[in-house]
Amino acid sequence: MADSTSELDAAAGRLDQALTALEGRFRALKAQSRGGEGDLFDQDRARLADDLDRARARARDLEDAAAEASAALGRAAEHVRLILTAEE
Known part of the structure; x- marks a missing residue:
C-alpha cells in the first residue's frame, strides 16, 4: 500500500508540474494575442x-x-x- 501511495504522490506531482507549465504557456499566448506587434487580430x-x-x-x-x-x-x-431607316 505504501508503494501505491508513493506512486500516486509522484503522479500527482507530475500532473501538477504539467498543469503549471500549461498555465504558463496559456498566459504567454494570451499576452501575445494582446500585444502590439504580435496582435494577430489587428493584423x-x-x-x-x-x-x-x-x-x-x-x-x-x-x-x-x-x-x-x-x-x-x-x-x-x-x-x-439609322442605317436600316436609310435603306428603306
Whole structure:
C-alpha cells in the first residue's frame, strides 16, 4: 500500500508540474494575442480592410466599364437603326 501511495504522490506531482507549465504557456499566448506587434487580430482586421478597399475599387471600375459598354451599345444600336431607316 505504501508503494501505491508513493506512486500516486509522484503522479500527482507530475500532473501538477504539467498543469503549471500549461498555465504558463496559456498566459504567454494570451499576452501575445494582446500585444502590439504580435496582435494577430489587428493584423487580420487590417488585411481584411485592405481587401475590402480593393474590392470596392474593383467594383467601381467594373461599374464604370459597364456604363461605358452600355453607352457604346446604345450608340451602335442607334447607328444600326439609322442605317436600316436609310435603306428603306
